[in-house]
Amino acid sequence: MYRWLLDFYHGYLVVMAQGKRLEALLNRAAATGIYLWGIRRPAPGRLLFRVRGKDFPRLRPAFRRCGCRGKILHRSGLPFLLRRLLQNKGRWLGLAFFITAIQVLASFVWVVGVAVENGELPGEPRIREELREIGVRPGVSRGKIKKAHERILEELTIAFPEAAWIDVELRGVVVLVTMVGKTPPPAEEEGPGDIVAAKEGLVSEVIVLEGTPLVKAGDMVSRGDLLILGEKILPRREGGFISQPVRADGIVKARVWYEQKIEEPLVIWRPVRGPRERVVFSLRWRDRVFPFYRRDRISGMVLWERHTKRICRGRNQMNLVELIKDIYSEVSWMKVRVSPEEALAKARREAARELSFLLPEAAAVKNRREEWETGEDFLTYRLVVETLEDIAQLAVSTRERQEEPGEDRNRETAPEAGNGQASGI
Amino acid sequence: MAKTAKNGHRRRKPCKTLLVNFFGLPGEVLLDLPRLVMLGNNRMVVENHRGLLEYTEETVRIKTAQNGEIRVTGKGLNLLYMAREELGLAGRFLRIDLPGGEG
Numbered sequence: 001m002y003r004w005l006l007d008f009y010h011g012y013l014v015v016m017a018q019g020k021r022l023e024a025l026l027n028r029a030a031a032t033g034i035y036l037w038g039i040r041r042p043a044p045g046r047l048l049f050r051v052r053g054k055d056f057p058r059l060r061p062a063f064r065r066c067g068c069r070g071k072i073l074h075r076s077g078l079p080f081l082l083r084r085l086l087q088n089k090g091r092w093l094g095l096a097f098f099i100t101a102i103q104v105l106a107s108f109v110w111v112v113g114v115a116v117e118n119g120e121l122p123g124e125p126r127i128r129e130e131l132r133e134i135g136v137r138p139g140v141s142r143g144k145i146k147k148a149h150e151r152i153l154e155e156l157t158i159a160f161p162e163a164a165w166i167d168v169e170l171r172g173v174v175v176l177v178t179m180v181g182k183t184p185p186p187a188e189e190e191g192p193g194d195i196v197a198a199k200e201g202l203v204s205e206v207i208v209l210e211g212t213p214l215v216k217a218g219d220m221v222s223r224g225d226l227l228i229l230g231e232k233i234l235p236r237r238e239g240g241f242i243s244q245p246v247r248a249d250g251i252v253k254a255r256v257w258y259e260q261k262i263e264e265p266l267v268i269w270r271p272v273r274g275p276r277e278r279v280v281f282s283l284r285w286r287d288r289v290f291p292f293y294r295r296d297r298i299s300g301m302v303l304w305e306r307h308t309k310r311i312c313r314g315r316n317q318m319n320l321v322e323l324i325k326d327i328y329s330e331v332s333w334m335k336v337r338v339s340p341e342e343a344l345a346k347a348r349r350e351a352a353r354e355l356s357f358l359l360p361e362a363a364a365v366k367n368r369r370e371e372w373e374t375g376e377d378f379l380t381y382r383l384v385v386e387t388l389e390d391i392a393q394l395a396v397s398t399r400e401r402q403e404e405p406g407e408d409r410n411r412e413t414a415p416e417a418g419n420g421q422a423s424g425i
Numbered sequence: 426m427a428k429t430a431k432n433g434h435r436r437r438k439p440c441k442t443l444l445v446n447f448f449g450l451p452g453e454v455l456l457d458l459p460r461l462v463m464l465g466n467n468r469m470v471v472e473n474h475r476g477l478l479e480y481t482e483e484t485v486r487i488k489t490a491q492n493g494e495i496r497v498t499g500k501g502l503n504l505l506y507m508a509r510e511e512l513g514l515a516g517r518f519l520r521i522d523l524p525g526g527e528g
Contacts, residue, residue, distance in 0.1 A: 026477050041481060041503070
């Protein structure tokens with residue numbers, strides 16, 4: 001392989017020699033220091049061999065003296081190839097023209113693709129027409145599209161408000177416009193329903209928009225209690241009342257109390273760094289760590305600190321390789337007494353954090369009460385927060401569903417039927 | 426062992442040969458002896474040759490120093506390369522004769 005590369009680099013000739021003293025020709029060539037290879041005798045009186053291009057002129061005297069005739073059958077190698085290429089100017093011009101043509105043609109957009117996904121969007125012809133008006137059409141330069149990318153997106157967003165997401169991607173000579181339509185939210189469940197209490201609380205205000213209220217301000221309700229009944233009482237001309245099932249709606253504001261109790265220890269065990277420590281250097285490559293050495297390991301509980309250093313920043317952009325220094329320190333445990341103030345502050349923080357998960361965003365905090373008592377080993381902290389919030393929650397009425405299908409929902413009831421507390425609270 | 430001349434006298438080895446044999450020096454360097462390296466029966470490298478005497482597909486005769494000759498007989502013989510002091514031969518070797526020459 002190496003020999004072939006070298007021969008190709010220097011260039012070689014395939015020569016056919018004809019004559020009677022061909023052995024003498026070979027001997028003379030060898031004596032002159034000319035290297036010949038691939039020597040064959042295709043026929044008596046004929047010899048085929050290969051010789052480097054620059055050595056061939058030195059062979060001429062040998063041909064003459066041996067009375068042989070030489071003929072170059074083939075020229076091979078880089079020098080001859082380059083010469084052939086350089087001699088043919090038309091080919092170079094053609095190549096330059098071809099590259100330029102490719103470059104020029106590749107700088108234009110030739111295909112505009114439209115992909116519509118999901119939702120109700122206008123048809124592809126309408127989108128294409130809009131794109132043409134904006135300036136996205138075959139024949140436009142890619143640079144123009146790149147520059148106006150933001151503007152195209154904005155104009156498409158204005159033109160198609162029903163689209164939830166629009167993307168204009170330039171892939172070579174293709175502009176691909178992808179549109180995803182808005183998915184409408186699922187329709188709310190229709191039908192009659194009641195309003196029940198979402199939490200336990202003291203009702204302070206009831207605003208009924210639809211239905212019959214069953215509670216009034218000052219009532220104490222538990223979670224799940226019926227607050228507004230999904231029925232409307234209408235008077236009849238003939239006398240009496242008609243009960244019509246409706247979808248109850250309204251606001252029921254109530255005072256709700258939240259309680260959090262935290263026990264904070266006053267005596268804790270704290271790790272203290274011991275005198276013995278061990279430093280281990282490792283090299284990380286991707287997700288594999290190669291420690292340099294592993295000796296004298298500290299057994300038992302240790303305090304572990306890790307420092308990392310990125311090496312070869314210029315060629316290590318992806319942070320594939322980094323040097324890691326691990327410090328393992330011996331740990332001794334010490335009994336520490338925490339001051340009540342410190343424990344109280346910690347308990348307050350913990351209670352507030354836990355309460356933040358329980359309080360709804362719309363709740364208005366009306367009152368806040370905290371109390372604590374310090375024991376021998378623990379501090380007990382209690383936080384009570386009073387809020388004013390809407391506890392109304394829609395519950396689909398099951399009464400109507402139990403009825404036979406096709407049955408008339410309107411039914412006659414006594415006027416006092418809707419005013420009482422519903423059973424099953 | 427010393428050779429016997431036609432007249433019956435024992436011919437003495439040249440001084441150079443004695444020296445080479447005594448000190449174990451490379452003969453191909455000091456005595457111009459040909460060195461043959463064979464790879465099975467289809468490849469051969471001859472060093473220290475003095476040129477070709479005959480080259481056909483059946484026979485290759487190589488001249489060596491001191492009027493020696495190496496005759497290779499075989500089938501489809503061809504010269505792989507030929508340089509001033511070394512040549513490579515390929516083909517199916519059937520017989521190798523080393524007539525004449527000294528050393």
